[in-house]
Every structure is written in C-alpha cells, then in structure tokens.
Amino acid sequence: MTNRITEKLQQDKKLLSIYFTAGYPELNDTVGIIEGLEKNGVDMIEIGLPFSDPLADGPTIQESSTAALKNGMTTEVLFDQLKDIRKTVSIPLIIMGYFNPMLQYGVKAFCKKCEEIGIDGLIIPDLPVDVYHEEYQAIFEKNGLLNVFLITPQTPDERIQFIDSVSKGFIYMVSSASVTGAKSGFGKEQVEYFERIKSMNLKNPQIVGFGISNSETFGQATKHAKGAIIGSALIKHLNKNGASKLDSFVNTIRQE
C-alpha cells in the first residue's frame, strides 16, 4: 500500500512531524496552521481530534482539547474545515484522536470521510492492536488509511513484533513511560531503548514522540529513529502566540 506517508518515509531525511489540536487556539485556525506548518518545512502533520477525556495526554494537550471543544470543535466541523485541504497541502496528514468519537461517528463512515478528504493515516491511542486487527483493519485499508501504533519502553518484544507485523507505515515510539508533555530530554535509559528497538530490525521505521520540544531533543531522537513528533511544545507556542509565528517555531527545531 502506498500513500503519502509511505512515500515520505522513503525520503532520505529525518522527518519532523508536528501534532496540534484542531480548533485551538481558535475554532477556525485548523487550515491556517496546517498550511503554515507545511510552508515552513514540516514533513508530516497530526491533526488532533479533541476528546473530553484524553487518557494518554498530559495537561497541555488536555487543556487545548477542552478549549477546542468549548470553541465548538466536533468531528463534523473538522471534516468540514478539511474538505478542500488537498487543494493547498501535499504533505501527509494524520488524524490523531481517541476511539469514542470515531465510534459515535461510525468507524466505516469515519474512514470513508478520511479517504475523501485525503487523510493518510490515523493514530488512535486507545484502540489496541488486537482489536484493530480483528475488527477494523479491513475497513481502514479499504480506505487507504495507515493505522499507527504506539510502543513504549515497557512493551514486550513479542508484542512489538506483532505491532510491526500489523503496521504498514511507521511505528510511534513513545520515548518514556509517561503521558504527553510530561518530560523533556532523554537519559541513558531512553537511548538504550532506542538502540534496542533499532537492533530489532523492524520492517516499519520508527518515529519518536513524547519528550521532544526543541532542536536538541529532536536531534537526539532522530539519531536513533527516522523522525520525531512534537506536540505539547507547539501547543504552548500557540497558546502564547496564537496561530502565527509558526516559522520561528519550526526554525528553532530544525536548527542544528
């Protein structure tokens, strides 16, 4: 299966992927943020579909989700905002959200809509790999969607192998046992974990997330992986600056 994600993964560069919460800081910032990030050289974007009870996220992303919901963000609104996104944006777009809103929209309808819009993949932290494999994989693949799974330092090798076998894009390597935005920087333990995963020679490349907030941590993470994802740091930037000055944010990450 080829789509924008698999094509991007073949490029000979370290990938910078950015997460932001749709509908934050303002309801209609979504498209502007996506265009701004692409213009400034971001390789891939995770569009956060806000949820009232985001278990895997720390306070920064939860607060942005609460604010986005208050602003009026819903699944319908997001799809409507994104309906013409492929006229202006060509980098891979992934929707990241919790399973319940998708379940209410209808998983089939949700996937179909994603394909229509030009979404390339989904990250659903609370949809476990075995349930995906048994119940939903066929629907996702029919609509050309890659599903991305997380692994952590505690994930047993056998399970990593299973996740690798089910995955068809990349593996989201959570840097440490934590929720998003909890820790910054990597210690010896993380580096050992990155090396351990690297030595497993998985068929899917890995992209590191959680704990990456600046050029230093981006550099460290991508030494051991294909790319890295930044989320909470951008939310903090948006909180301070609104949806502007994305160039300065991206540039500080990319500088060596």
Add this chain to the structure above:
Amino acid sequence: MSYNANEKGYYGEFGGAFIPEMLYPNCEELRRNYISVMKEDSFQKEFHQLLKDYVGRPTPLYFAERLSNKYNTKIYLKREDLCHTGAHKVNNTIGQILMAKRLGKNRIIAETGAGQHGVATATVCALMGIQCVVYMGEIDIHRQAPNVARMKMLGAEVRPAKSGSKTLKDATNEAIRDWINNPVDTHYIIGSVVGPHPYPDMVARFQSIISEEIKWQLKEKEGRENPDYVVACVGGGSNAAGAYYHFLDNTDVGIIAVEAAGKGIHSGESAATSALGKVGIIHGSKTLLMQTQDGQITEPYSISAGLDYPGVGPMHAHLFKSGRGEFISITDDEAMQAGLLLSKLEGIIPAIESSHAFAILEERKFNTDDIVVINLSGRGDKDLNTYIDYFKL
C-alpha cells in the same frame, strides 16, 4: 448464556481493554496473574481472615419486618453499611491491597468521587503500611471535606484533579495518567466494576462475598438459598455486582438495578446511564455511557455523589441489553424520602446511594410471599449534611 466475563473480559459485547499502549504492560501483568493469585490458599486465607476480623464480616442479613409489612412482601436487608469504613467498598480494597502485595507493588493510587472508595483505599494502605495517593476532583474535594480529612488522617496524600470537569471521571483520568507514569512499582486500585479488563471481573469477584453470604444466610433463615429478587443501586455498579454475582446465571432470581435519575431522566441533570447512555468507551471499557452525539463524555448529576458516574460497569450494560436485569431509575426526591422512611421504620439511616434501592418499593410491587433482598450498601453518616439541608432538620 453466561452473565460473567469471558477470558478476554467481555460481557456480551461490553468490556474489553481499550487502553493506550502505555497501559498495556500494567493491565497485562494484572490480567495474567489475578485469577491464579486469588485462587492461592494463602491469599484466600488472608483475605477471609481480614474480612472477618477487620471488616466485620459476615454482615447480617436482616429481616426488615416493619418495612415488609408496609409493602406487603418479605424484605431482607444485606447490611453492608455495617462494614468497617461504612460501606461495601472495603471488600474490594482489602482484596486489591493483597493482590498488590503479591505482585510486589509498593505504591497505591486510587480515584474517588465522594471519597468513600478513597477512604477505603487509604484504610487498607494504612493497615499494610503502603504509600497511598488518592486522586479526587477539585470540586469534590470541596464538597466532601470530612472524607478528605479522613484520608489525610489515614496517611494518604489527596491530589486534586484539576482537569476537565474536576469530578470523578477526571480523578479517574488522573489516576490512569499516574499509572502510565509509574508502570513498575504502582498498583491502581479501581473502586468499581469499571475500567479495562481485568478490573470489572476482579472487583466483582472481590465483592461477590456479598452474594456468597446472602445464599447461606437465606438458607438458614428461609430454608432456601435463592431469593426471588436481589435489588441494588448502580453507579459504576460494584455493590450491585457483588450482590448479584452468585445469582447471575440463575434466572429464577430476579435482578433489579436502580439508577439515579437525579432531577428526572430528561431534566438534563441525571445519572441514569441505561436510559440515557449509548455504547461507547470510557476508562478503557466498552459500555453504556452518557455522551454527546459527537462522542464527548458528559457530566452526570445525582444528589448522591456515589452514583454520578457517566458510565456503568460492562456487566451491568450487558444485564441491561440482554434483558436479564430490570433497570429502574429513581429521582433525588424519591430517594431522599425512602431514606427517611427506612430511618423511621427500621432505625437505619442509609447512604443516599442505598436509599435509591429502597425507593423502588413505592412503585415496583412484589407478591406477598416474594423474598426480596435489598443490598444496603452504605450507611448515611457521610450524607448527614445532605439530609439536613434537604429535610431542614
């Protein structure tokens, strides 16, 4: 059909473990071990010894004669209100603290709404000398000051949940996040039959002591093990799960679940999940839950803090969906009147949660020779201020 969990933690279509990968190792460790640990002789011995000497079990099965006369049927009360700490919650926390010790954990976390489960957890942590952190919604901390003080006296740290709606569901989110951040040394004691597999089944098994006792106590009193009906209030549903457990697969026993209608099912201020909920995922479990059309979890309301959970345990979702259970919802006003009536007729002041179960007697008629067991899950001391305000006492 069985009404218990299968090995994957499903009750019919409900249950399972919809958890972020970060929680997988924690839940998996528990899932692999919980049944074998519970079956160990040494575990059973210690568990039952503590239930007897520390909790005060068996709790009486009391024939409520005056209440029976008023409603013209035979009513027995299962007196969980006489447990140490004032409610059935401690049955589960005793079980889980022993589980945690056997799994080598040295730190306990818990969530609490009204504070009853928090107190029961802080109690067993004090008993075992284990560090205890209880997450409680910031709003609840203000509403339930005496229970916060109790937890502190017992040596627990009470951490305010400041996210979202700042109540029980957010306290649960915070506890889960803590567990994500502390996957190795920490055990999370969930207080109800909710959350990812194996929690609903494990908590139901610990609480099943309630129906185990009902069976032999009823045999002594009536010469038969099975009542015609078992009635219990349902928030998350742990006291109900315990009261139903040994009767689940015996369809001669009617199961009645009583939910909190708050100010009325359609008032917008209610916690009647079976009436208002749709299938969804909350705290790692597929179940019925109150949510917006868009799948955002909504805030429930009941005068009783122990019943205002937006979901219901997957066992109860299945009992509802399959028709095995009869679900009735009771308003704040009906519950308060039932609590007053029980106080005056039997000299027992019930927790407002339990008052909901008694309120069905006004509308649900039973035959004269029916044996109806009502689970009196907790005592009313903690609710005195609510009773005072309501009745202008």
